[in-house]
Amino acid sequence: MEPILLSRRGLLVSFALGATFGGRPGMAQTGRSLDANEVDSFLAIGGDGAVTIYTSKVDVGTGVATAICQMAAEELGIPMARFSVVQGDTALTPDHGGTGGSSGVPRGGVHIRQAAATAREALLNMAAERLKRPAAELTLADGRVQPGGITEASLIGGKRLALKIDPKAPLKEPAEYTVVGKPFLRPDVPAKCTGRQTYIQDFSVPGMLHGRVVRPPGLQAKLLSVDESSIRGIPDVRVVRIESFLGVVAKDEWAAIRAARELKAQWSDWRELPGSDGLERFVREGEVGREQTIVNRGDAASALQANGAKQLSATYYWPFQSHASLGPSCAVADVREEGTTTIWTSSQGPHNLRKFLAKMFGIPAEKMRVVFVQGAGSYGRNGNDDAAADALLLSRAVKQPVRVQWMREDEHGWDPKGPAQLLDVKGALDAEGRIAAWQTEMWIPGGPSGAPALVGPEAAGIPQGRGQSAGQMTQNGDPPYRAEHVRVLARTLKDTPLRLSNLRAPGKIGNVFAVESFTDELAAAAGIDALEFRLRGLSDARAIAVLQKAAEMIGWQKRPSPNREKAGTGMWFGRGMAYVHYKQAENHVAIAMEVMVDRANGKIVVRRVTCAHDCGLIVNPDGLRNQVEGNILQTLSRTLHEEVQFDQSRVTSVDWAGYPILRFNEAPAIEVALIDKLELPPLGAGEAASAPVAAALGNAVFDATGVRLRKVPFTREHVLAEV
């Protein structure tokens, strides 16, 4: 078997040969320790002074691998240029969690930083013994012990430290940082800009066949019959049928594509979806599986009905959305007759995928290896895990390695989706125009009933565990502003029309859309400027700082909304803002934006976006900025354009025409202010800045037009209907 080493230096994709399956539990096939408590599991210093980091956190284009190296390089005093990373290989990397929930830096990076700090202490002690000087007088820099200049490689190179990670090993003082906080360039970018990066879509192994899966016309339709003569003219194709799982494999990829397209099959009629039109009603009236009180402070019900208070209520809706990865999901599987299985995938959770597939297919976990290979951006669990199961099913059937790449209609039609959200919000203002009471009730499609975990095995009749979770959907349903009486109630439905998955900032974007839009509704009802209204309800200095900074950058002029001065010639002009304290515990982010709305055609033009972002300690400011910008643009896309359409049988928005995303000519100018907190732990940045975007946009549109958009997406038709 061949481990793939994705070098941080970006150019090298090397294959170490000769590793075999088996071995002691807790040891990799290579003899590496996989114990997540051991320093050696996470880092190795070679005889040449090069450092290899091993992590289950994978870099899907977020720059997390670079940030993790910076954190380790800082503690070890070894230059960044000597680092490389092995990511998400179940045979080589310890499992310290999958990739998601913005956990790469705050959990993965912090864990590896502690391993590096433990190693530093050990190296200093070794040097002290050799140099006959107290360790306290020695430091590590440029790969050497100072003073004296002996190399770290000469102390430990090629050998194991054999140490547990010491949670008390002292960390370098932030004031002395020379690597953390610097905008190191990502080493993967040169290969990506010259067509030399090996993506999973480009990956191959000897003897590999190309597979495609033929999906039914109804999500859970049964396969009745297949007419193999319909593809007789296509060379070297085999049809694989396992119950209702239907696939083709061929030596030539184009042959597999044509065969999958042209193969005639009869399917049962299946029409059990509610359809995306009228989904709001389905969500509101669906059977509730679990009701949770998320927040219950004071007595919101009574306070909302108190005499004299000004009361408002509104309903917000967020639709089903797709990860819509630009590169359809892909995987290569090699199921060997001697009982070993290898999967190459860009799954964000290779270790969990192995557990899941091993159990499902009855393969002992130590006989299965899952290896991460860079893929197209996924933003959560897209179709990659499904593609891995598809490839496994086909490889097992034909006894050869098989590569499966989904087609565009597979990706849009069959990736598990970010769920719809329906929120009823009620609020009351006191006589001074402050929030007296607040209530949020949310409805979220749930599972697992009717929600197969992976589509291929489901069709093949292989029993599976629970359906996929959509992630932490209920956070940020309460306002971050002072209010005595607050209640947040979450109702998770027993069922979901479409399979669920975590899609970037699960639930938080929709919840903050409702909470921060409604905050503006209250401010407008009180006749108070939106910034002023927020500041009056805040006491946290970090919250106040980001709001003031975003407002200052956009040139915020204090006045109540809506804007009384319209821009000329049929365009309305407005500005809006929104704030989030992510998960009520993490990043502070404020976003402000300027929009123009064309009253003739309903088109929203976002002109400028400003963002102030505080995620504690900043590891790589350029990587962070790239993530913040991406959060803003992707969420503008989700807010302006995106809604999964489906009929009674299947998803019908299966290409970029049916499921449009943001384009170049809609890209606004973006200014990001990063607030660095050297004394605080680093938080993740893959999600938080996405949370306030939709609300800031809705608030700007209200300021421009006086019309409140409470339903996403803000398409031209939707805007025209409202104004």
Add this chain to the structure above:
Amino acid sequence: MPQYKFRVNGREVSVDSWDAEQPLLYVLRNGLGLHGAKFGCGLGQCGACTVLLDGKVTRSCMTPVRTVAGRAVTTIEGLGTPEKPDAVAAAFIQEQAAQCGYCTSGMIVAAKALLTGTPHPTREQAKESLDGNLCRCGTYTRILNAVMRAAKA
């Protein structure tokens, strides 16, 4: 099996294809080992498969191999290496104008065509010219910065 002869990145190539309608994309990727052009949609909607055909921006996923015979194809691999990138790729690297990078080959090839015909475009012209190329990670502003940087270089 029918053979098709054309030039790729300045080199004469001859490829076999059992189907004259096979899109150029698969011939490049599987026949010639040039993986820079990506499969994104197969519908000409996203631009991930963009190459230059006789210097013109072309969606290789929609271009039958028979129509390429005797013509000149330029792929991202023809625009420099990681060690010696072309000026446009170099500007993308300096601006870190990529996240996952799956769209990047198509972006750079399309930007190259723009800058060849219009060496000093306005930002609006660049937006217009690249509008058929989609990015899902949200790097449009960085890509525009890179194109404008390359135009200045």
